[in-house]
Each structure stands twice: as structure tokens, then as C-alpha cells.
Amino acid sequence: MSKSEIDYLIVGGGIFGAYAAKMLSKSATVALVEREPSLMSRASRSNQTRVHCGSHYLRAPRTALDAKKYRDRFLNEHDFAINRGFEHIYAIARQGSLTSAQGFERFCDWLEVDLDRVYDDSIMDSRRVSESYKLKEFSFDPFLIANSYFRELRKNQVSLYLQSEIFNARRENDHWRVEIRDCTSQIISIEAKCVINATYSNLNSVAKQFGLPDIAMKHEYSELLLAYIPTLRDLAVTIMDGPFLSITPYGLSGLHVLSSVIYTHHFSTKDPEVKMPCQTNNRTCQVGNFNPCQFCKDRPMSAKQFMLNQAQSYIPNLGSVYVHxxxxxxxxxxxVDDYRDERQTMVRKLATSPNFYSVMSGKVSAIYEMEGLFSVN
Ligand SMILES: Cc1cc2nc3c(=O)[nH]c(=O)nc-3n(C[C@H](O)[C@H](O)[C@H](O)COP(=O)(O)OP(=O)(O)OC[C@H]3O[C@@H](n4cnc5c(N)ncnc54)[C@H](O)[C@@H]3O)c2cc1C
Incomplete structure (x- = not known):
């Protein structure tokens, strides 16, 4: 068994864990443990890649303001990975929308987001949407960001344990004693003054390994489509506000990612740990330690056709959609309250001396909210 002493142990190498490692390694010793073979391979990769400007969050003004607060900094600092080559159309559904065109305009005015009314109705079905607006909302490329963070962590001498997991954890006086099983099944013992838990869906499972309490969470099994859509080459579309859909460029890949409020989410649970019906068929996918869903043979039946039909009903000239x-x-x-659609960032300190923090957010640009919050004593 090899042994080492460090200031910070970060569990989870999504964008939050990777950014925390990058930030802290400038002045402290840091190790990062990630279960997958590469950084940002779960939620940070499987999402709509929107760098939100806030206009999406009409029912959660605080979330809208948070999104806007960090947007420009995120865009500037990740410029190499930002797709700015498209316009985002926000269209207001005539039926079933929780907002009106005037309500959306007023909200964007309050948020100081510039809108341009779209008068050309060749894209959206004017029988189904009342008004459309164009605004500047870009997308990020998760692969390029992961590569860049990986290089920076190596440069800053962060000890990276990929394809590794925590095997055992306990308090020992003023530090955590953590045993990690690495990719070669070797057990590494680490003495850490502080632990940062950035494991997103697995926050409660990892906290439990350290003997710490649960935080109330909600988990949803999500399916997004990745497609080549020539008609939308330089466009994104979001229908507001309620059970509708969004189609946005997936970073710089040349593909779009399609998400539907009603069809994307298959199952939902408020159990503290991820506990989905599909796990009952798969013995290797355990509560608290679920496998990547992407290639699982027991994942739910695809809602692909429903999502495509919904998209075509609002965008009649969508044309060919090549699902990739x-x-x-x-x-x-x-x-949180389902109606309000809040995506608050929270950093919770679950233990003191030695410190243990759990961090999670619903927006990638909120990485900056972690700054100045962690300490070893
Ligand atoms: C469907 C969907 C759409 C979204 N759309 C957007 C959007 O358009 N714009 C936006 O800003 N945000 C969006 N989000 C939210 C955004 O993806 C998340 O806020 C962000 O990716 C969270 O990053 P993270 O690092 O906390 O989580 P993750 O990227 O999931 O990282 C957590 C990491 O912890 C690892 N891990 C878990 N358990 C363990 C363990 N026991 N040991 C070691 N490692 C472990 C995982 O493998 C994973 O790599 C969306 C999310 C989803 C799911």
C-alpha cells in the first residue's frame, strides 16, 4: 500500500471537481479521484451544453441572475471551447405556456438580456407559437474543456486517480484517512486535511462512505438525442415556457442536442441515492454506485420518436434529422419546488476539523461560486 499526505482530496472529476482541483492546486497539494477513465464523462458531458444567459429561468429569477452573473467570465475563460456561430431562437408556445410574449419580453428586459423579434415565420409554426425572438446564448464543448483541464491539472501536479474509487474512509484526529482503489486495483492510502465531494448524483453515497448525513436531492433518468440537423446549422431553438423542448448545437461537434421536458426524463426519484427501476434488472448497477447509463443494456426504451415528433410539430420545416x-x-x-425550476448552486460543509464539503449545481458556469469557500481548517 502506498501512502501520501495532502491538503485537499477531491472526489469526482466532472467540471466542478476539475475546476476545484485547478483552483486549489495553485497554492496547495491536491489529489482528485474519478471513477471513469477520463474527466467530465458524466453529467458534464451529457447535457445541453448551453452557457445560460438566464432567459430560460422565468420561474426562478434567482437562478436567472446567477446564470447571468458568471456567463461572460465562463465564455472568456473557455473561449477555445465556445461555439458562438449560431443564433438562439426563443419561441413562445401559444398553448400550455407558463408565460406570454409580453411576460418573456418583460423578464428579459429586467434581466438586461437583448432580444430581437423574429418576423420571418419560415422556421417556427406560427399556429403553435405566438412570437419568436433571437438572442445570444452560446454553447460549450465538453471534450475540449475536459482536455484543457486535464493538461492544467497535470501541469499543477495534481495527483490524478482515474478509473479509481474510494474503498474506505474515516476520520483520524484532524484529517481524513482515505483508501483509494486505483485502476490497477492497488490500494493507495491518503491523509487529507479536507475532502471536497463533487460527485453530483452520487453526493449522498460518497458522504455516506465518510459517515456523513444525506442532503435532500431529486434524480431524473435523462435521455437527450444527438443529431445532425442541416436546417438548423446556425440556429438553436427553445420553446417557452413549460413542457416543451430545446435544440442546441452540441459544443463544436457540428451536431445538435435535442431535449424535451416531457420525454427526456424517464424516471424520477427523491431517494437520497440514485435508485431507478432499470437498476433492478442489472446486478452490477447498484444504488449508490450506478454505472454509466449511456451503453447500459437495461436502460429504458428510447423516447426518440416522441421527441422528434414534438420537434417537428413546432418546426414544420425541420427537414431531415440524422440521429447520431x-x-x-x-x-x-x-x-426544490418543482414549479420554480430552480438550479441553485450549493456548497454544504458537512464536517469540520477535518473539513468535508459537498458541492453541486445545475449550471456549468457556476464553477466560480466555489472560489474562496474551501479551507483546510
Ligand atoms: C440532461 C442535462 C442537461 C443539462 N443542461 C445543461 C446546460 O445546458 N447548461 C448547463 O450549464 N448545465 C446543464 N446541466 C447541468 C450540468 O450538466 C451540471 O451542472 C454539471 O455538469 C455538474 O457537474 P459536476 O462536476 O457536479 O457533475 P459530473 O459531471 O456528473 O461529475 C461528477 C463526477 O463524479 C464522478 N463520481 C461519481 N461517484 C464517484 C465515486 N464514488 N468516486 C469517484 N468518482 C465518482 C462521476 O464519474 C463524475 O465524473 C444539465 C444536466 C443534465 C443532466
Whole structure:
């Protein structure tokens, strides 16, 4: 068994764990443990890749303001990975929408987001949407960001344990004693002054390994479609506000990612740990330690055709949609009021001396909210 002493142990190498490692390694010793073979291979890769400007969150003004607060900094610092080559159409559904065109305009005015009314009705079906607006909302490329963070963590001498998991954890005086099983099945013993838990859907499962309490969360099994859509080459579309859909460029891949409020989410649970019906068929996918959903043979039946039909009903000239694949994962949020659609960032300190923090957010640009919050004592 090899042994080492460090300041921070970060569990989870999604965008939050990777950014925390990058930030802290400038002045402290850091190790990062990630279960998958590469950084950002779960939610940080399987999402709509929107760098939100806030206009999507009409029912959650605080979330809208948070999104706007960090948007420009995120875009600037990740410029190499940002797709700015499209316009985002926000269309207001005539039926079933929780907002009106005036309500949306007023909200964007309050948020100081610039809108341009679209008068050309060749894209959206004017029988189904009342008004459409164009605004600037870009997308990020998760693969390029993961590669860049990986290089920076190596440069900053972060000890990276990929394809590794925590095997055992306990308090020992003023530090955590953590045993990690690495990719060669070797057990590494680490003495860490502080642990940061950035495992998103697995937050409660990892906290439990450290003997710490649960936080109320909600988990949803999510399916997104990845497709080549020539008609939308330089466009994104979001229908507001309620059980509708979004189609956005997936980073710089040349593909779009299609998400539907009613069809994307297959199952939902408020159990503290991820517990989905599909896990009962798969013995290797355990509560608290679920496998990647992407290629699982027991994942739920695809809602692909429903999603495509819904998209075509709003965008009659959508034309050919070449579905290239799917992004499947568990989407998690803090258990908040469903109506308000809030995506608050929370950093919870679950233990003191030695410190232990759990961090999670519903927006990638919120990585900056972690700054200045962690300490070893
Ligand atoms: C369907 C969907 C759409 C979304 N759309 C957007 C969007 O358009 N724009 C936006 O800003 N945000 C969006 N989000 C939210 C965004 O994806 C998340 O806020 C962000 O990716 C969370 O990053 P993370 O690092 O906390 O989680 P993750 O990227 O999931 O990272 C957690 C990591 O922890 C690892 N891990 C888990 N358990 C263990 C363990 N026991 N040991 C070691 N490692 C472990 C996992 O393998 C994973 O790599 C969306 C999310 C989903 C699911």
C-alpha cells in the first residue's frame, strides 16, 4: 500500500471537481479521484451544453441572475471551447405556456438580456407559437474543456486517480484517512486535511462512505438525442415556457442536442441515492454506485420518436434529422419546488476539523461560486 499526505482530496472529476482541483492546486497539494477513465464523462458531458444567459429561468429569477452573473467570465475563460456561430431562437408556445410574449419580453428586459423579434415565420409554426425572438446564448464543448483541464491539472501536479474509487474512509484526529482503489486495483492510502465531494448524483453515497448525513436531492433518468440537423446549422431553438423542448448545437461537434421536458426524463426519484427501476434488472448497477447509463443494456426504451415528433410539430420545416446517438445520464438537483425550476448552486460543509464539503449545481458556469469557500481548517 502506498501512502501520501495532502491538503485537499477531491472526489469526482466532472467540471466542478476539475475546476476545484485547478483552483486549489495553485497554492496547495491536491489529489482528485474519478471513477471513469477520463474527466467530465458524466453529467458534464451529457447535457445541453448551453452557457445560460438566464432567459430560460422565468420561474426562478434567482437562478436567472446567477446564470447571468458568471456567463461572460465562463465564455472568456473557455473561449477555445465556445461555439458562438449560431443564433438562439426563443419561441413562445401559444398553448400550455407558463408565460406570454409580453411576460418573456418583460423578464428579459429586467434581466438586461437583448432580444430581437423574429418576423420571418419560415422556421417556427406560427399556429403553435405566438412570437419568436433571437438572442445570444452560446454553447460549450465538453471534450475540449475536459482536455484543457486535464493538461492544467497535470501541469499543477495534481495527483490524478482515474478509473479509481474510494474503498474506505474515516476520520483520524484532524484529517481524513482515505483508501483509494486505483485502476490497477492497488490500494493507495491518503491523509487529507479536507475532502471536497463533487460527485453530483452520487453526493449522498460518497458522504455516506465518510459517515456523513444525506442532503435532500431529486434524480431524473435523462435521455437527450444527438443529431445532425442541416436546417438548423446556425440556429438553436427553445420553446417557452413549460413542457416543451430545446435544440442546441452540441459544443463544436457540428451536431445538435435535442431535449424535451416531457420525454427526456424517464424516471424520477427523491431517494437520497440514485435508485431507478432499470437498476433492478442489472446486478452490477447498484444504488449508490450506478454505472454509466449511456451503453447500459437495461436502460429504458428510447423516447426518440416522441421527441422528434414534438420537434417537428413546432418546426414544420425541420427537414431531415440524422440521429447520431444519445446522451443518457442521471440529472440531479437539490430537492426544490418543482414549479420554480430552480438550479441553485450549493456548497454544504458537512464536517469540520477535518473539513468535508459537498458541492453541486445545475449550471456549468457556476464553477466560480466555489472560489474562496474551501479551507483546510
Ligand atoms: C440532461 C442535462 C442537461 C443539462 N443542461 C445543461 C446546460 O445546458 N447548461 C448547463 O450549464 N448545465 C446543464 N446541466 C447541468 C450540468 O450538466 C451540471 O451542472 C454539471 O455538469 C455538474 O457537474 P459536476 O462536476 O457536479 O457533475 P459530473 O459531471 O456528473 O461529475 C461528477 C463526477 O463524479 C464522478 N463520481 C461519481 N461517484 C464517484 C465515486 N464514488 N468516486 C469517484 N468518482 C465518482 C462521476 O464519474 C463524475 O465524473 C444539465 C444536466 C443534465 C443532466
Amino acid at each position: 446517438g444519445k446522451l443518457e445520464t442521471v440529472k440531479s438537483t437539490w430537492a
